[in-house]
Amino acid sequence: MIKRVCDALQKQGEEAQVQREFLMKHLQLQMENLKEQPSIPE
Incomplete structure (x- = not known):
């Protein structure tokens, strides 16, 4: 049971x-x- 939970978590x-x-x-x-796009002048 615990192993199944561990496998699911992994x-x-x-x-x-x-x-x-x-x-x-x-x-x-x-x-x-x-x-790549030309930068917009501020």
């Missing part, structure tokens, strides 16, 4: 890790896109 942790990595890559791409 699986959740791995999925959260994948989501975090995906979000970080997405943010990096957005930052690069912003840099």
Whole structure:
């Protein structure tokens, strides 16, 4: 029983890790896109 709970928690942790990595890559791409656009003069 406890092992099943531990396995489920570990699986959740791995999925959260994948989501975090995906979000970080997405943010990096957005930052690069912003840099490529001509900056608006203030």
